């Protein structure tokens with residue numbers, strides 16, 4: 234295996250047994266079918282597909298929230314399904330998950346300092362004495378003021394809570410982040426900020442990410458490569474710009490056509506990026522490109538995001 238490979242999934246299958254309509258027999262849902270892919274160090278792989286296509290199930294198997302029916306999940310070359318309990322605990326720190334609904338995962342009775350401090354101490358990431366400095370650093374990293382430490386989850390907006398969720402995931406110094414629709418519940422302009430934050434974090438920390446989403450617009454903006462899922466299977470996998478330019482599978486074409494030509498999300502992403510990077514006004518206007526040909530804009534953004 235290439236040393237750069239952080240995660241390798243081989244022929245993953247997950248079958249759920251559910252009560253059938255008659256209540257006397259069990260029915261089966263084959264949620265994930267023969268799924269294989271890999272993620273390299275510092276790479277963001279997008280997993281896109283409609284609701285029920287099996288994306289979350291894959292994410293959960295990777296972080297250990299459920300066991301595959303068959304297949305292999307290798308993290309850094311080791312099959313995580315054969316880990317001892319001690320190895321599993323260590324692995325849980327290295328692979329973190331960010332959820333769509335950050336609020337429900339934050340204890341409403343604890344302030345942000347306590348929420349962030351506990352996993353840091355439990356996992357021996359920093360000592361009690363150094364935890365405060367470490368938490369300040371985490372808040373800087375996710376773009377929240379240090380004064381956030383004394384506040385409670387209900388005092389933050391949805392986007393800020395997602396930043397807290399990201400800070401908590403990063404606090405354990407993971408190598409892989411599984412981001413399960415982290416922006417779906419947010420306003421369009423806030424989605425753009427969180428997507429750009431994830432790209433910045435990847436660039437700065439050389440983290441690997443699996444970014445799960447419904448829409449090809451957001452997924453292609455943030456991802457280096459994209460795997461398209463349909464009814465439990467990966468039907469196409471390619472470098473983002475290539476997949477956008479030449480979608481091969483009919484379902485990928487449908488996903489691409491579903492992006493509005495002047496997508497408000499893509500406009501917001503560009504506006505947000507502009508505010509931070511100050512575009513040269515002599516360059517072709519990115520917003521013009523969005524309005525005319527969304528895929529050109531998305532492609533150039535991907536290249537910018539990866540520093541290529």
Ligand SMILES: Nc1ncnc2c1ncn2[C@@H]1O[C@H](COP(=O)(O)OP(=O)(O)OP(=O)(O)O)[C@@H](O)[C@H]1O
Nearest residue numbers: 249251262264282283284285286287288289290291
């Ligand atoms: N715990 C479970 N028990 C039974 N069936 C399940 C369970 N979890 C998921 N499923 C089924 O597995 C299939 C895939 O679900 P999954 O949540 O992985 O899809 P998804 O692509 O992530 O959808 P969404 O975008 O809505 O989150 C669906 O048919 C779902 O109903």
